Amino acid sequence: MADLSELRDPPVSAEVEADRPAVEVRGITKAFPGVVANNNIDLSVYGGEVHCVLGENGAGKSTLMNILSGMYQPDSGVIYIDGVEADIESPKDALEMGIGTVYQHPTLIPTFSVLENLLLGQGRGVAMDAKGALAGLKRIASDLGVEVDPHVQAGRLALGQQQQVEIIKALWGGSRVLILDEPTSMLTPQGITELMKALAQLKGRGLAVVFITHKLHEVLDIGDRVTVLRHGRVAGTLGPDVVHAMAREDLQKSIVDMMFGEEAAALAGVAEVRGEVTGHRSNRAMSREIALEIVDISVEPNRGEVGIHDISLAVRRGEIMGVAGVDGNGQRELAEAIAGQRSLHRGDILLDGATIKHSSVSGRQRMGLRYVTDDRLGEGTVSSLSVAKNLVLKRIGDGPFWNRGRVRDEAINECAVDLVHGFDIRTPTIDTHCGTLSGGNVQKLLLARELSFEPKVVIYNKPTHGLDVKTTYAVRDRIRQLAEDDQVSALLISTDLEELLDVCDRIAVLFGGRLMGVVENEIGAEWEVGRLMVGGDAR
Amino acid sequence: MTESALSHEIKARDLSPGRDRWSGALRSTAQGIGPILLGLIAGGILLIVIGRNPITFYGHILERGLFSWGGLQDSLTRMAPLLFMAAGLIVAFRANIWNIGGDGQFLLAAAIVSGFGPSIIGAYPGGLGLVILCVMAAVTGGLWTVVPAVLKAFYGLNEVITSLMMTFVGVNLANLLIKGPFRSQSTNVPQTDIIPSENLLPDIFGSRIHVGIIAALVAVVIVHYVMTRTSFGLRLNVLGANPRAAVHVGIDVRRLTIVAFMISGAFIGLAAGIEILGVWGYVRADWNPNFGLTLFALVFLARLNALATIPLVGFYAVISMGGHYAARKADLPDDFMLMVVGLILLFMTLTEYFVARRARRPAAPDTSPTVAHDASPIAALDLSPTGSLETGGGHE
16 A cells, blocks of 8 residues: 555645646545544545546445535535635535536436426526526537437436436536546446546536546546545545556556455455456356246336336246346336236246246245345335344244244244354344344345245345445355355346346346347347347447 | 354343343333323423412322222223223234224224123123123224225225224214114113123222223233234234335235234224223213323323333323312313323423434445335334334444
C-alpha cells in the first residue's frame, strides 16, 4: 500500500485555475450507529473526466454519493464547489450548486410523460414552461447523443431509456457534475455500450462525471481517475496520468490490491476480480435425464407484473440453467409458479417425470424442489423470529423438530448450530433475531435452509444480489459444487449477465413474460442473450 | 453431530428459555404499567381541576374493587369473561386477523345459551347440561366468524369490515331471538327465562366467585403455551409477522386463517357462556356489556402476550368495579372512569411510539438495498418468548 500512496493527487494548488476541481471533498466523515460509513474521505472531481469510485458493498460508496447529492449531511469535513466552501443541505441545494445525481433505481413517475417528469419540481413559477422545457430537453439530449420522445409515458420506456431521462433530469438545471450510482446494474450489454458513449460525450463537453460501481472492468473501460474505497476509507486514488499510462493488466492489479489489500491474492480466481468473464461452460458432461420440466405454463399477472405466457423449459440433472432478463420480465412469476406459490393458469410442471402441479409449496419442498427467494426479508425470513426458527421455517410441524405439534428445542438448536457452522452464518447466537443479521448472512441462512435435507432442483432468484465479492464467490461456488458433485439441478435467475456467464450451462432469456430463447453458454453468448433480453430486436 | 468449537460457543451462549419466557411476560407487563400510571396521574390532575380529591377517588376504587372481600369477589368474577375474550383476540391478532366482531359473537352466544339454558339444564343430570351449553356457546361464537373468515381467506376481503358488519347482524339477531322465540312468558320485560341460580356454575367454596375464573385462567395459560411452544402457534405467528413469508414457507394460509378465526370466535362465545352461566342466568334484550373494544386495548397493552393479559385484565376489572362506586361517591357521572381509561389508552399509544422509535435504529447506508418489509403492524411486536421489542431492520 505504501507505494500506492505516492500515486495520490498532490494537494491542488489554487493558482492553477484549469486544474481546480469542480467538486472537492476533504476529510468527510459520516458515522451511523455501529458503523463509520465514511472515514476521513478526500476526493477531487475534475471537469472533463470520468472519476470512478470503486469499492465493495459496504465500502461507503453510496454514503459518499448521498453526501454529495445532499441526502446526508457529513459529521465532519468540508465540501468545496469550484473552490468555494459549500453546505449541501438537501438534494435541491445540490442541484442548484450544479451537482446532478442518477440513482441506482428509477425515480421517474411511470404514469407521467418524460416531459412532465422533467418539469416536476423544476419551475419556480406557478405555470409550467413546457415550451422552454422542450427546448431544454432537446439540447441536453443532443449533448448526450440520444433521442428521447418527450411525450411518451416514462413507464413505457426501456430501463436504458429511463436512465437516459434520469441523466437528462440530473443535468436539467445546468449541472456540471453528474453522479451515477451503479448505473449499469439494470442494463443490457447493448444498453451499457450506449451509456458509455453518452458519458464520453458529456466528458467531451467538460462535465465532471462521478461513476460509482463495484465492477472492476467498467473502471478499466471508462475511468480517467479512480478512487478506491475500502471499509469507509480511501484505499487509494489513481490520477489520469497513471490510469492512462498503465497497461490494462497492471492497472487492474493495482486496483485489486487497493480494493482487497492482503486478501487480493486469495481472490485471484474470482472472475469479477480478474476483470473479465471467461466462464463459458458449454458442453460439460452431464446426465441426459430431465430433472425439472416445465410444459407450456402460463401464470396470470398480479398488478404491475407481466405474468408468464406459454413457457416450456427442461433442466437436466446436474445442469445449471440460467434465466436472464431485465428485472420484472416474469422472473419472479416463473420462480413462484415452480415453487408452488402461485397457481398455474395453464400448463404442467414435472419433477423427475411426475407432475407436481397439484402439490403444495411444502409438498414440493419435501420432494426436494427448493426456492431461494430474492426477497430475503420480505418473504424469505421472519425478522422477529430467531435464526434457529428461521432455519426450520419450512419444516414447521415436522419431526424431529416438532413432536406431535410440540416444539423440540434441542433438535432445532442442534440443527441450527450445524447449519450456522456449515454455511458460515455470522450470528451472535442462534437465538438472535433474524432481522439483525446483515444481508449477506440472511442470504447464507436462506441457502442453508434450502440446500439442506437433500435438494434435487433448486431455484435461485438473484442469489448474489447485494453480496460482497467474497460471499458472491462462495455462493457461486456452492451452486456449481452442488450441481457437479451432487447432481443438483439449478434454475439460476439473475439480472447480472456476468454471473450467468460465469456459472450456467445454458441461459434462458425472458422478455415480457415470454421465453425468447435458450442460449448455450459459449463464446459470444452475452451478445445473443443481450439481444434477446430486449425482445430480440438488436438495439 | 460432531460438536465443533463454534457450536460449543453458540450453545454456551444459548439463553435459557425458562428464564426468558418469564422475562418476556414481565417486560410486557412493565410496558403496560407505565401508561396506566401516567393515565392515573393525568386523571388525578383532572380530578383536582374539577375540585375532587384524587387520593380519595382512587382510594374508593381500590376499596371497592380490591380491598373489600365483596369487591374482590366481584372483580375476580368480572375477570372470567374478559380473560376468555382476551384469549380469543390474541389467537386472531397474533395471526394478523383483526376479529373486531367480538361483540356480535359474544351476544349471539349469550342469547343461545340463555335461550336453550333452562331446558337443557333441566334435561341433563349434574354438570353435563352446563358443559353442553358451554360447547354451544363456543360453537355459536365460532360459526359467527365463518363468513368473514372465508371471505378473507378466499377473496382477501378485509375482515375489519366484514366482522364489523357481522357484529351488527349478530347483535340484532341476538335481540330478535330474545324478544322472539326465547322470550320469557313470566315477565313483561323482554328477556329470556331465568336459569335458577342453584343450577348455574358452582362457586369456588366459601365465595361468590364461580369456577369460570379458573377455566378462564386455564384457557389463557393454554393459549400462551400453544402460541409459544407448538407448531400451530408458530404458524400463527409467522402468518401474523410476515404473511408473505407464510406463503413462501408453505403454510396453508387459507386453512389457518379460517381455523384461527373460528378459534377466536369460539373463545369469545365461551366468554359469553361463562358470563351467562356464572353470573346472570338470563339475558335481557338490548343488554350489551361492550367488552370487545376495551379488550382490544388491553390485549395490545399486553403486547399480545397471553400471560400478561392476566394482571391487566385484573386491573381493568378492579377499576371498572370500583370506578362506578368512586364516581358516585365523588358525585361524578359514571363515565368519569371511562375518561381515565381513555387517557390510559392515549399514553399506551405514546409509549408504543417512543419504544418503537428507540428500537428503530437507522439502517447503515451503502448496504443491501433492502429494508425490513414485514408488512403487518404486529410485526413490530415481540414474537419469540425471549426477544426484545426491536423491529429488526436489515443492515450490514
